[in-house]
Amino acid sequence: MDPSALKSPELQHFLNQEKERAMINEMVGKLTSACWDKCITGTPGSKFSSSESNCLSNCAQRYMEMSLMIVKRFQSMQ
Amino acid sequence: MDSFSSPPSGTSSQFSTNDIMDQVKTQLEQAYAEQFLEIVAEDIILTLLQLSQTVRDKCFDKCITKPGSSLSGSEGSCISRCVDRYIEATGIISKALFSQR
Numbered sequence: 001m002d003p004s005a006l007k008s009p010e011l012q013h014f015l016n017q018e019k020e021r022a023m024i025n026e027m028v029g030k031l032t033s034a035c036w037d038k039c040i041t042g043t044p045g046s047k048f049s050s051s052e053s054n055c056l057s058n059c060a061q062r063y064m065e066m067s068l069m070i071v072k073r074f075q076s077m078q
Numbered sequence: 079m080d081s082f083s084s085p086p087s088g089t090s091s092q093f094s095t096n097d098i099m100d101q102v103k104t105q106l107e108q109a110y111a112e113q114f115l116e117i118v119a120e121d122i123i124l125t126l127l128q129l130s131q132t133v134r135d136k137c138f139d140k141c142i143t144k145p146g147s148s149l150s151g152s153e154g155s156c157i158s159r160c161v162d163r164y165i166e167a168t169g170i171i172s173k174a175l176f177s178q179r
Contacts, residue, residue: 028175029129032168036136040167043140044160048167056167057174064175 035059133164 005011039055048056141156142149 024172025125028168028172029132031175032164032171033132033136035171036164036167040140040163043156044137044163046159046162048163048170053170056170060171060174 031060031063034063133161136164137161 035056038059039052137157137160140160141153
């Protein structure tokens with residue numbers, strides 16, 4: 001592999017995909033940790049209650065909604 | 079390289095240089111590939127290590143509320159349920175993020 005191969009579109013595409021995957025994994029990990037603390041208040045059972053699992057998915061969706069709101073808020077300040 | 083299109087040995091110093099270049103190239107490619115796989119393996123190990131540390135901390139909070147002189151049976155079963163639920167929670171979160179768009 002000569003150094004110019006590092007600039008090949010295929011490799012760049014692959015690297016970008018991997019970066020995106022890493023970002024998504026990091027986000028999922030962070031959200032799981034934060035939403036676990038908010039939603040799982042008792043000792044863990046052998047199954048999630050429906051309120052626990054609803055809380056977890058609401059938590060993730062509200063987080064994304066909130067981050068969008070914050071971006072918009074900052075944009076409106078400029 | 080097509081060895082049949084060149085004249086047979088004798089005057090072909092150019093040819094053997096190319097051969098060596100090819101060999102070096104192949105070895106380099108192999109080295110790159112090996113290094114790449116090493117990095118991937120390292121990354122997987124690191125990710126698992128980080129996850130297990132997070133789960134350990136979360137489940138320690140939930141299950142070991144009053145540390146005794148040894149892990150009790152109920153603490154042990156709490157830990158295994160806790161680990162299972164944490165993995166399940168990870169699935170719920172990623173589903174919530176990506177199925178709704």
